[in-house]
Amino acid sequence: MMSVEPPRDQEPAVSYYGQPVLKRPRWGWNVVTYLFLGGIMGGSSLIAALADAGASQSQRRLVRNANRTSLALSIICPLVLISHLGRPERFLHMLRILKLKSPMSLGVWSLVAFSTIATASVAGLSPPGIVFVQAVIGSFIAGYTGVLISATAIPIWAKGKRHIPAVSVCSGIASAAALQSLLLVREGDDAREKLERLELAASAAELLILLDFRRYAGDYGAPMYTGPRGERFRALTLMAGLTVPLILNSSRAVLKVRGTLGRVLTVLSAAMTLLGGYVLRETLIEAGKTSADDPRAAFAQPE
Amino acid sequence: MASGFFTDTTLCIGCKACEVACKQWNELPSDGFEFSGKSYDNTGALSGTTWRHVSFVEQMELAEPRWLMMSDVCKHCTHAGCLEACPTGAIIRNEFDNVYIQPDICNGCGYCVPACPFGVVDLIQALSNPVGQRINYNTDSLNPDRMAQSALQATGGVAGKCTLCYDRQRSGLTPACAKACPTDSIQFGDVEELKARAKQRVQELDQRGVPAYLYGVDSEGSVGDLNAFFLLTDRPEAYNLPPRPVLPSTHQPAGYATAAITAAALALLGAAIFRSR
Numbered sequence: 001m002m003s004v005e006p007p008r009d010q011e012p013a014v015s016y017y018g019q020p021v022l023k024r025p026r027w028g029w030n031v032v033t034y035l036f037l038g039g040i041m042g043g044s045s046l047i048a049a050l051a052d053a054g055a056s057q058s059q060r061r062l063v064r065n066a067n068r069t070s071l072a073l074s075i076i077c078p079l080v081l082i083s084h085l086g087r088p089e090r091f092l093h094m095l096r097i098l099k100l101k102s103p104m105s106l107g108v109w110s111l112v113a114f115s116t117i118a119t120a121s122v123a124g125l126s127p128p129g130i131v132f133v134q135a136v137i138g139s140f141i142a143g144y145t146g147v148l149i150s151a152t153a154i155p156i157w158a159k160g161k162r163h164i165p166a167v168s169v170c171s172g173i174a175s176a177a178a179l180q181s182l183l184l185v186r187e188g189d190d191a192r193e194k195l196e197r198l199e200l201a202a203s204a205a206e207l208l209i210l211l212d213f214r215r216y217a218g219d220y221g222a223p224m225y226t227g228p229r230g231e232r233f234r235a236l237t238l239m240a241g242l243t244v245p246l247i248l249n250s251s252r253a254v255l256k257v258r259g260t261l262g263r264v265l266t267v268l269s270a271a272m273t274l275l276g277g278y279v280l281r282e283t284l285i286e287a288g289k290t291s292a293d294d295p296r297a298a299f300a301q302p303e
Numbered sequence: 304m305a306s307g308f309f310t311d312t313t314l315c316i317g318c319k320a321c322e323v324a325c326k327q328w329n330e331l332p333s334d335g336f337e338f339s340g341k342s343y344d345n346t347g348a349l350s351g352t353t354w355r356h357v358s359f360v361e362q363m364e365l366a367e368p369r370w371l372m373m374s375d376v377c378k379h380c381t382h383a384g385c386l387e388a389c390p391t392g393a394i395i396r397n398e399f400d401n402v403y404i405q406p407d408i409c410n411g412c413g414y415c416v417p418a419c420p421f422g423v424v425d426l427i428q429a430l431s432n433p434v435g436q437r438i439n440y441n442t443d444s445l446n447p448d449r450m451a452q453s454a455l456q457a458t459g460g461v462a463g464k465c466t467l468c469y470d471r472q473r474s475g476l477t478p479a480c481a482k483a484c485p486t487d488s489i490q491f492g493d494v495e496e497l498k499a500r501a502k503q504r505v506q507e508l509d510q511r512g513v514p515a516y517l518y519g520v521d522s523e524g525s526v527g528d529l530n531a532f533f534l535l536t537d538r539p540e541a542y543n544l545p546p547r548p549v550l551p552s553t554h555q556p557a558g559y560a561t562a563a564i565t566a567a568a569l570a571l572l573g574a575a576i577f578r579s580r
Contacts, residue, residue, distance in 0.1 A: 016358060016543035017341045019348060022422035026413040046566075050573045059577075086411015086426050086460030093391040093410045101552055104414050105390040139570065143562030150558050151551045152417035153384065161554035165562035173569050197576045202569055292417065299540050301420060301549040 014296070021298035022153055024289045030084035034077055035145050035281040036175070039168060041073035043176025045114070045138030047198070049131045051191065058184060058191035065183045067131075069176075070138065071122045074115035081111075103148035110141050142172030154288045155297035159220040163213040164284065170206035174199050175277040178245075178270035185266050189258050192266055199273060200249040207242040210280075220297055223290035224283055233283045241276010245269035305400030306472060307530035308481065309497040310374055311504060312542075313515065314488035317343060317372040321355040324483035328468065329354065342370075348543075349375055351427035351463035355480050360541050373533065373542045374480070374489055377402065377423045377465035378519060381527030384551045385462075388418035393462075400494070400530060401467040409461040416462065420526060420548035424464040467531075494530050501534055508536075518544060525550035 015021075048066035051059045082091045095112070099105040117134045120126040146165030149157045157164065177199035181192045214225050224233060248269040251257070257265060291297055325331065331352040339345050342359035349356045360371035383402045386394045393408035394415060404415075404424075415424045468478035476482070481491035490497060501517050508515045515536045519529030526548045539546045 015540060016360065017344075019341075019543055020422065021543055021545060023416045023419065023425045025417040026426050046570060046573065050570070050577045054577060084412075086413065086462075087409070090391075090408075090410035093393070093408055094412075096408070097390075097392040099387075099390060099392070101387045101555075102390045102414070103555065104388065104412065108390060135570070139566040140562075143559075143566055146562060147555055147558035148414075149417075151388070151554045153420040153422075153549065153551050154417045157417070158549065158551065158554055161557045162561045165558040166565040169562050169565040169569065173566075173573075194576050194579075198569075198573050201572050201576075205565070205569070288417065292422075295540075295543065298422070299545055301545055301547060303549060303553075 015299070016295070018295060020293045021295045022292040024292045025152070025154065025285070027084065027285055030080050032278070032282045032285050034080045034084070035168070035285070036278045037073050037080065038077050038145055039142050039172025039277065039281075040176045040179055041070055041077060041114070042138035042140070042142030043173040044069040044073070044180065045118075045131075046135045046142075046173060047176055047180055047195070049135035050198075051194075052131050054191070056188075056190045058187040058189075059194075061187055062180060062184060062191040062195070066176075066180055067118070067122055069179065069183075070114070070134070071118040074111065074118045078111055078115070103144050103151055107141065107144050107148065110137050110144065113137055114141060139169065143169045149284065149288065152288075153298070153301060154291050155294065155300070155302060156217065156220050156223055156291035157284075157288050159217045159302040160213055161302075163209050163216065167206055167209050167213070167280070170202045170209065171277045171280055174202035174206060174273055177202065178273035178277075181266050182270040182274075185263050189262060192262075193253070196249045196266070196269070197253060199269075200246060200253065203242050203246055203249075203273065207238065207246065210238065210242075220291070220302065223287035223294075229283060229286060229290075233279065236279040237276040237283065240272050241279060242273075245273045245276075305494040305530055306467065306492065307379060307401070307494040307497060307532070308376060308467070308478075309490045309492075309501050309532060309534070310376065311488050311490070311501070311534045312371060312373040313508065313513065313534060313536060314486045315357070315372040315374055316486055316488075317357055317359055317370075318485060319346075319357050320483040320485060321374050321480035321489055322346060322353070322357060324479040325355045325465075326353075328471070328479035329466070349377070349423050349425075349464070351425040354463075354465040358542055360537070362537075362541075371537060371541065373535070374484075375542070375544075376480070376531050377467070378421055378526075378532075379465075379467060379530035381530070382525060382550050384418040384420055384526070385415035385424050385464075387550075387552045388414045390414060397469060399467065399469070399472055401469065401472075402530075403466055403469050404462050404464060406461055406463075411460045411462065413462070418551050420545055420551065424462050427459045427461055427463040465531075494528075498532070501532070504534060524548055525553050 044066045048063050051062045082088050094108045114137050143165050146168030150161040150164045177195045181195040184192050248265050252265050342361050344359045346356050356375045358373050362369050379402045393405045397403045477491050481489045505515050518535050519532030
């Protein structure tokens with residue numbers, strides 16, 4: 001009856017004058033900044049919950065810092081997001097509905113819940129144990145951004161439906177640990193050493209997932225791993241942002257470096273982790289635009 | 304009843320009356336005066352303010368050289384990626400089963416743009432005419448739908464695509480492109496009726512020795528059938544259509560699962576680290 005399969009007797013048609021099939025995502029620096037800061041915000045809330053039971057003075061200070069970071073970022077992040085809208089004055093339209101199928105809708109409502117809890121806990125109004133609720137919401141915020149971009153038709157993002165959300169979580173936690181250790185650089189070594197071990201774990205996982213994605217994505221991954229953007233990504237994220245902090249943090253842990261040298265190592269590895277985290281988000285968004293331009297990738301949309 | 308388009312590319316003569324009628328009725332600005340050098344296609348692609356696009360496929364390398372023309376449009380998918388992605392509920396399925404962007408609700412978040420597997424919807428930039436003057440729209444129209452549409456286009460910053468002439472349908476009129484098409488290459492009507500007519504047309508062409516098939520009918524993919532479907536004589540790629548469009552939301556379960564596993568693993572590890580002396 002009806003032939004759903006196209007006739008194949010013609011010469012293979014590669015594309016239509018090489019014109020893009022898909023539209024480029026219209027997201028720029030503000031979305032990149034949100035992905036970066038949202039990851040730090042979520043990671044900070046997780047760290048606050050992890051350090052909550054700690055008794056040492058530096059751990060108590062860590063909890064306070066992490067809560068304040070969460071609150072500050074829960075105010076900044078919505079503003080950054082509003083700035084990227086085509087019609088910023090209509091930002092409240094985001095709260096017309098809750099749509100479970102739309103990661104962006106879920107993200108907006110998580111931000112609302114998160115900032116409410118963050119305000120309450122800094123003001124001392126929250127019931128005990130709420131830090132764990134906040135940590136769960138915060139972890140969701142660190143991860144949903146990855147789901148959001150991979151739930152699109154952009155070939156490289158769609159191909160990364162497993163890798164990108166995991167990388168988002170790792171990068172958020174690593175960046176948050178880096179920022180918190182930076183804020184504690186004048187304090188004793190106890191909390192910082194723990195933070196750096198957490199950062200070590202998150203960065204190691206992130207590096208492994210990013211290397212696996214390069215293999216798994218194949219040609220789909222070209223906009224991220226090849227060309228000038230690929231070189232920048234390799235230098236600033238894979239090397240400076242992940243490998244170097246991994247070496248610094250692990251040698252610090254093994255050699256038990258403390259005191260002034262320990263502080264120098266903290267500042268160095270934290271700054272590089274944060275830089276690498278930002279470049280990762282930027283590379284992901286920009287690679288999506290290049291990927292949208294490639295008709296051959298769009299014709300073979302990943303399942 | 305679901306309404307839609309049946310675009311029969313074997314009847315298209317490339318006159319672009321559909322493009323012009325669409326621009327005119329919907330008060331969309333011109334695409335400028337640029338010669339692309341790509342056959343007679345100087346429109347290039349669908350955009351936020353170009354809702355019909357006639358492509359010209361020149362196949363001079365074939366034994367029997369031919370020229371294929373197709374008027375492309377929003378597919379009004381059964382399972383629409385843009386509609387699922389939209390966080391404000393601006394994109395709805397209206398009473399005609401068409402995918403419609405409410406211009407007064409959309410806040411221009413841009414998520415629908417990469418969520419369309421056909422590359423149809425785009426954000427409308429703040430508009431000006433080819434010499435750079437701000438366009439002033441006449442909002443004296445009696446039809447409230449048209450007033451909303453005009454107000455949106457004067458300011459831009461929202462998503463735009465084919466409305467399947469929602470305003471005309473509400474007044475019992477045929478969409479502007481189908482009305483203007485001189486060869487009935489674009490047919491408008493009840494989708495089931497159109498599908499029956501299209502299947503008959505495929506058989507007719509088959510008897511004449513013209514291999515043809517329907518794109519977007521009886522589809523097995525996640526996007527489902529298209530309410531604006533096409534009769535094609537070459538592979539979808541020749542017309543810049545994806546052969547197997549994928550509904551983007553199908554990627555979500557795997558994504559949420561790996562995010563949750565990663566977060567749980569790092570949280571457990573973190574708990575062990577912070578408990579340690």
